[in-house]
Every structure is written in C-alpha cells, then in structure tokens.
Amino acid sequence: MFIGAQVSLYPMTSDFIRVILSGLEALSPWRDQLRIETDDMSTLMVGAPEPLFTAIRDLFARVAREPAHVTLHTTISRGCPGEPDEPSCRCDALTVEQNLSLVERQALALAAINAAPRLGVKIDVQFSLYVMGQDRHMDEIYGCIDFLKNSGTFLRSKNFCTRLSGDAGAVFETVQQAFLRFGPASGHVTIDLTASANSPSAR
Amino acid sequence: MFIGAQVSLYPMTSDFIRVILSGLEALSPWRDQLRIETDDMSTLMVGAPEPLFTAIRDLFARVAREPAHVTLHTTISRGCPGEPDEPSCRCDALTVEQNLSLVERQALALAAINAAPRLGVKIDVQFSLYVMGQDRHMDEIYGCIDFLKNSGTFLRSKNFCTRLSGDAGAVFETVQQAFLRFGPASGHVTIDLTASANSPSAR
Numbered sequence: 001m002f003i004g005a006q007v008s009l010y011p012m013t014s015d016f017i018r019v020i021l022s023g024l025e026a027l028s029p030w031r032d033q034l035r036i037e038t039d040d041m042s043t044l045m046v047g048a049p050e051p052l053f054t055a056i057r058d059l060f061a062r063v064a065r066e067p068a069h070v071t072l073h074t075t076i077s078r079g080c081p082g083e084p085d086e087p088s089c090r091c092d093a094l095t096v097e098q099n100l101s102l103v104e105r106q107a108l109a110l111a112a113i114n115a116a117p118r119l120g121v122k123i124d125v126q127f128s129l130y131v132m133g134q135d136r137h138m139d140e141i142y143g144c145i146d147f148l149k150n151s152g153t154f155l156r157s158k159n160f161c162t163r164l165s166g167d168a169g170a171v172f173e174t175v176q177q178a179f180l181r182f183g184p185a186s187g188h189v190t191i192d193l194t195a196s197a198n199s200p201s202a203r
Numbered sequence: 204m205f206i207g208a209q210v211s212l213y214p215m216t217s218d219f220i221r222v223i224l225s226g227l228e229a230l231s232p233w234r235d236q237l238r239i240e241t242d243d244m245s246t247l248m249v250g251a252p253e254p255l256f257t258a259i260r261d262l263f264a265r266v267a268r269e270p271a272h273v274t275l276h277t278t279i280s281r282g283c284p285g286e287p288d289e290p291s292c293r294c295d296a297l298t299v300e301q302n303l304s305l306v307e308r309q310a311l312a313l314a315a316i317n318a319a320p321r322l323g324v325k326i327d328v329q330f331s332l333y334v335m336g337q338d339r340h341m342d343e344i345y346g347c348i349d350f351l352k353n354s355g356t357f358l359r360s361k362n363f364c365t366r367l368s369g370d371a372g373a374v375f376e377t378v379q380q381a382f383l384r385f386g387p388a389s390g391h392v393t394i395d396l397t398a399s400a401n402s403p404s405a406r
Contacts, residue, residue, distance in 0.1 A: 006329070006363055008397065010213035010274055017403065040404035041329050041397065044362055071213055073276050075331055075395050077363045081341050126209070126244050128278055130333045130393060133341075138284050159247055160209055160280045160393070190333060190363070192278050192395040194211065194244065200220065201243035 001094065001186070002083035004035075004046035005076040007056055013068035026062035030055040033088075048091050049078075049180055057172035061121045064168065064197035076179060076191040081133075091180070098185030102143040109147050109177035116173035124155070124203075125164040125171050127193035131183035144182040148174065155203075161192075165203075171195075204297065204389070205286035207238075207249035208279040210259055216271035229265035233258040236291075251294050252281075252383055260375035264324045267371065267400035279382060279394040284336075294383070301388030305346040312350050312380035319376035327358070327406075328367040328374050330396035334386035347385040351377065358406075364395075368406075374398075 011019035024043070027036055034047035034055055045052055060072045077083075078094070097108065131140050148154050148162055153174045155163040164171050175193060183189040214222035227246070230239055237250035237258055248255055263275045280286075281297070300311065334343050351357050351365055356377045358366040367374050378396060386392040 004362060006361065008274070010215065012213065012215065012217075012219040014215075014217045014271075016215040016272070039361075040402050040406050041327060041366070041399055042361075046362070068217075069219070071211070073397060075363050080363065082344075083362065124244060128393070128395075130335060132333060132335055138336075141285075158209065158242075158245075159207060159249070159286065160278050160283065163244070190331070190395075192331075192393075194276060196244055199243050203243050 001079055001089050002046070002086045003049060003052065003078045003089035003091070004044060005052060005056060005074045006042040006044055007059065007072065007074040008042045009059070009063060009070065009072050011063060011068050011070045015068070019063050019066060019068060019070065023059050023063040026058045027055055046086060047088050049093070049176060050091070053172055053176040057168055060123065060195050060197070061119050061168045064121045064123055067198060069198045069200060072195040074191070074193050076193065078179070079186055079188045081188060093180045094185050105181040106143065106147045109181045110150060112177050113151055113153070113170055113173045117169045118167045119169045121168040121197070122166070123168045123171055124196045124199070125175065125193060126158060126161045127164070127175060127191055128161045129178050129182065130190045130192070132188040132190070140182045144178050147181070148178065204282055204292050205249070205289045206252060206255065206281040206292035206294070207247060208255060208259060208277045209245040209247055210262065210275065210277040211245045212262070212266060212273065212275050214266060214271050214273045218271070222266050222269060222271060222273065226262050226266040229261045230258055249289060250291050252296070252379060253294070256375055256379040260371055263326065263398050263400070264322050264371045267324045267326055270401065272401045272403060275398040277394070277396050279396065280392070281382070282389055282391045284391060296383045297388050308384040309346065309350045312384045313353060315380050316354055316356070316373055316376045320372045321370045322372045324371040324400070325369070326371045326374055327399045327402070328378065328396060329361060329364045330367070330378060330394055331364045332381050332385065333393045333395070335391040335393070343385045347381050350384070351381065
C-alpha cells in the first residue's frame with residue numbers, strides 16, 4: 001500500500017511567502033515519520049494515515065492562527081495501482097478493521113472524532129471522496145455520507161462535494177475517518193480537499 | 204448526464220478580493236450557457252464540457268495576466284450517479300464518439316489541442332483524473348497518460364498527479380480532452396486540478 005498527499009497552501013496576502021514558510025515549519029516534528037518533498041506547486045507527504053492527516057492539520061492550523069485569509073488544498077491517495085508498496089504506510093484501520101460491517105465502521109469513525117483533540121482553530125472544509133475500481137462504489141460513498149451527517153462537523157452537501165465546519169481537530173479527524181473507513185481495504189481511494197480560514201465572505 | 208465544476212481562485216496578494224471579482228467578470232459571456240453560483244468557498248458551474256472548460260480557462264487567464272501569483276483549483280465531474288440528468292450538459296464527444304478505440308480517441312484528443320487557440324498566457328497545471336465504477340479503471344488512466352505525454356503540454360509525472368505547462372489555451376484543451384475521451388461515456392469521471400501562474404518559485 002502506498003499512502004500520501006500533495007498539499008498546497010494559499011495565503012491571500014502579499015506576505016504569502018513568509019506565511020507558507022511558517023506553515024512548513026509546523027511539519028518539522030513529522031519529518032521522521034513522513035517523507036516530505038516540496039516543489040513549486042505542492043508538498044508531497046508519504047506515510048501512514050495518522051501522521052499524514054495530523055501533519056496536514058498542524059500545517060493548516062499554524063497558518064490559520066494568523067489574521068490573513070488562507071486556504072489549503074490537498075489531493076490524498078491510498079492504494080493507487082501505479083504506486084509501489086511502501087511499508088511505512090501500514091495502518092491497522094485499513095487491514096484488521098476493514099472487514100467490519102458498514103455500521104460498525106461508522107461507529108468507529110464517530111468514536112475517533114469524539115476522541116480527537118480540539119485545537120481552538122475554526123476552519124471550513126469542502127471535500128470529495130473517490131472510490132475506484134469496483135462496480136458498487138456508491139454504496140460506500142452513501143455509507144460515508146451517512147457518517148458525515150452524524151459527525152458533528154457536517155455543514156451541508158454541495159454538488160460534487162461535502163462541506164464541513166468546526167474545530168480543526170474534529171474536522172481533520174472527520175476527513176481521516178472518511179478516508180480510512182470507507183472503500184475496500186486494498187482499494188484505490190482518493191480525497192480532493194480544500195480547507196479555508198479567515199474568509200471575509202459570509203457563508 | 205450531469206456535468207459541472209466547483210472552481211476557486213486564490214490570488215496571493217492582499218488585494219485578493221478585487222482580483223477575484225475581476226476574474227468572475229470573465230465569466231459574464233458564459234452565463235447564458237452555464238449555471239453559475241458563487242458561495243464563500245467556490246463557484247459552481249454546470250453545463251456542457253466545451254463552455255465549461257472555456258469559461259474556467261478564461262477565468263484563470265484573466266487573473267493570470269495580472270502581476271500577482273495566483274492559483275485556481277477546480278473539482279470537475281461528469282456522470283456522478285448522485286446527480287440528476289441535466290439536458291444542457293449533452294456532449295457529442297461523450298455519446299457518439301466514445302465507442303471508438305483508445306487509439307482513435309487519443310488521435311481526436313491530439314487534434315483538438317492543435318486546433319485550440321493560443322492566449323499568450325503561460326500557466327502550470329497539475330491534475331488527477333479519476334474513473335469510478337469499473338474494475339479496469341487503470342487501462343483508461345494509462346491510455347490517458349500516453350495521450351498526455353504526446354500532448355505538447357506534458358511537463359512530468361508526480362505522485363498522484365500529472366504536471367502540464369504551456370499556453371493556457373493548449374493546457375486547458377489538454378485537460379478537457381483527458382476528461383472527455385477517457386473513461387466510459389456514461390461513467391463517473393472526475394478531475395482534481397490546480398493551475399498556477401506568476402509563481403516566484405523555480406520549477
């Protein structure tokens with residue numbers, strides 16, 4: 001299994017270079033657990049889901065504490081058939097627990113959100129979950145949407161994506177659980193996610 | 204068939220509100236062919252692929268002509284089973300021509316890029332194409348990657364996505380052809396795309 005993300009930060013300020021570099025500093029504690037490589041468009045992070053989602057959360061929470069409007073976009077992927085197996089990406093939720101029923105997986109996902117730390121940073125997210133390579137991919141999507149509606153972070157459905165809102169800790173845990181608990185254990189599952197903070201626009 | 208996109212502009216300048224509003228003005232000629240609705244995180248555009256991709260191209264080309272570093276993210280979707288049928292989204296490339304072989308579709312896609320207008324605006328793009336709901340989704344993905352490598356806009360492969368570079372006219376035509384010509388005609392196909400212009404970072 002190969003798991004990772006391409007992550008980009010977009011601070012809406014003329015001081016954007018400093019804000020981006022400050023955000024990248026928040027990744028320092030994770031560099032021993034994740035492979036992290038930055039180019040001119042995005043930062044690649046490869047590793048197991050827990051450090052991966054926590055690192056993306058910490059990156060965004062750091063810059064969201066500044067006053068400027070900022071967004072983050074990430075493309076997250078697991079199980080792409082074109083990528084090599086990577087032992088550092090191993091994750092029990094994807095191996096031991098994926099044979100559980102949809103209802104049991106939904107319960108584990110909700111418990112994880114309740115246990116997630118609160119960071120005191122309010123964010124908005126919209127994201128899409130894609131499950132490839134099986135005929136009945138929408139069963140897992142609908143099961144995931146049921147979970148999201150009960151997550152406590154659900155804001156509303158939109159065309160092509162779902163809006164979440166709340167503390168960065170609960171919101172990123174919600175997305176991590178959507179990514180881990182739905183779709184086949186060895187399947188190709190991706191997320192297209194945008195996070196936003198300090199927007200001057202009203203919802 | 205329901206076809207559309209969620210589109211967001213991120214100008215890296217403290218003057219971002221003016222730049223975004225200027226970009227949205229570039230959509231005016233398309234409002235009779237597309238349903239366009241803006242909220243605080245993105246602009247929904249619904250309609251046939253040709254006006255849809257041209258409108259997104261024009262939106263980004265407008266703001267890329269300004270000096271500030273700017274990025275655009277869009278989530279583009281066709282055939283999502285959860286969306287209603289929408290007659291305005293009808294497209295011959297997706298109905299009449301989709302029964303052609305992979306090689307014939309690759310040739311049509313390359314011809315379309317050669318016929319695309321040049322806008323005089325240089326952009327970088329990275330994007331992922333997702334084909335859902337069939338067992339052998341990677342055959343179409345690999346066929347699309349072959350096309351991209353011959354497109355004249357290919358820069359390099361990255362984990363989880365492909366980099367393109369060139370004139371906005373050719374680059375957006377490349378992405379439109381990837382979206383239209385690969386994956387089953389009635390299938391669920393999506394694109395996760397980021398465009399960038401005026402970046403201070405070297406490639």
